[in-house]
Amino acid sequence: MSLAESLSVRVEWFFKDAPQAVISRRRDRSGSGTFSEIDWLTERLAREIEFVQRVGDLELADSPRISFPQSNETIERAAARTRQLLGYRGAEPAQELSARTWRIGLLTFSVALDDRLTDGASVMLSRGGMAVVNGSHPSGRRRLTLAHEIGHYVFADEYSVDSADSSRASRETVIDRFARALLLPASALRQEWSGSTIRTDAVRIASEYRVDMSTLARRLIEIDLADEGEASLVRATRTQRADIEDLGLIVADELQPPELPSKYNDAVLELVRREQISTARCVELLLDTVDEDELPELQPRPAEAIWSVVS
Numbered sequence: 001m002s003l004a005e006s007l008s009v010r011v012e013w014f015f016k017d018a019p020q021a022v023i024s025r026r027r028d029r030s031g032s033g034t035f036s037e038i039d040w041l042t043e044r045l046a047r048e049i050e051f052v053q054r055v056g057d058l059e060l061a062d063s064p065r066i067s068f069p070q071s072n073e074t075i076e077r078a079a080a081r082t083r084q085l086l087g088y089r090g091a092e093p094a095q096e097l098s099a100r101t102w103r104i105g106l107l108t109f110s111v112a113l114d115d116r117l118t119d120g121a122s123v124m125l126s127r128g129g130m131a132v133v134n135g136s137h138p139s140g141r142r143r144l145t146l147a148h149e150i151g152h153y154v155f156a157d158e159y160s161v162d163s164a165d166s167s168r169a170s171r172e173t174v175i176d177r178f179a180r181a182l183l184l185p186a187s188a189l190r191q192e193w194s195g196s197t198i199r200t201d202a203v204r205i206a207s208e209y210r211v212d213m214s215t216l217a218r219r220l221i222e223i224d225l226a227d228e229g230e231a232s233l234v235r236a237t238r239t240q241r242a243d244i245e246d247l248g249l250i251v252a253d254e255l256q257p258p259e260l261p262s263k264y265n266d267a268v269l270e271l272v273r274r275e276q277i278s279t280a281r282c283v284e285l286l287l288d289t290v291d292e293d294e295l296p297e298l299q300p301r302p303a304e305a306i307w308s309v310v311s
Helices: 002-007 020-028 037-055 072-086 139-154 169-183 186-192 198-209 213-222 228-236 241-247 262-273 279-285 303-310
Strands: 106-111 118-124 129-134 159-163
Touching (some): 037 106, 037 129, 106 139, 139 169, 169 213, 186 198, 198 213, 262 279
C-alpha cells in the first residue's frame, strides 16, 4: 500500500495490466528514459475510463480510422471528413471542440501540467479513445493540441505523447497540417482573407476561429494566401481591447483546466448514485474536481431491494 501511495497509483495497478496501447507505448520508449508527468496521467485516465466502461454506462464509438494522408490534398480531405464527423457544417468555425469529440468516440481532458514542453497525449482504448491536453498553455495552443490529438485518433495511432522533441517528425508534420486544416478550413480563409487589411483580417479570423496568430500565419502560407512577409505581420499581431470593441469580437477560453468530458462525468456520477462506487472513489475518478459533499444524494432503495440483500 505504501508503494502505491508514494507513486500516486491504485494498488490494483500492480496486479492488472495497463491498456494494451499503454503497454505498446512503454515498449516503444524502453530505451528513452523514464515516464513523464503526462505519461503517468494518461495511463491513469486510460485505466479509469476502462473501469467506468466495464462497470457503468460509458459507451464510446470506435475510431473512424481514416487512412493516413499521403499528400497535402488527402490531408485536406481527411480534415474535412473529420469536421463532418464532429458535426461542423461546411466552413463553420470549430468552436467548443472538446464538447464535440465524443461524437467520434474520443474523450477529452484538459489538466494543468508542470511540464511546459509537453502539449498533449492520446490513447486508443479497446473501444474509443482519450486525449489529454496540457491546460497550462494558452487557449489557442490548447485547441491546436486537441486538433492534433484528434488526428492521432482518427488515423488510429495507438498511443502518442507530443512534445518538443518528437522522434516521428515526418508523421507529426502531416498531423500538424491536419490540425490546422481542421481548425481553419481553406474555403473559409479564401473567402474571409482579403490580403489588403492584414491586421484587421488577422484579428477577426483568429477570434472567430479561435486560433493563435502563429497557427493562422502558417495556414495562410500553406494554402498560398500569404507570403513570408505577410505571415510575419500576422505573427506579430496582438489583439487589443479596442479591436474587441470595434469588431465586436467574443473572447473565448476553451479547454480551461481542469476540464473533464461531460459523458465521463455523467457516467461516474451515475455509478455513485447507484452505490456501485464510494463517494471517495467518485472524487478520485473525477480527478478531485469535486468534493464529497458536492456529490448527488444516493437513490433511496426500495424495501424489497433491502430484503433481497439480507435474505
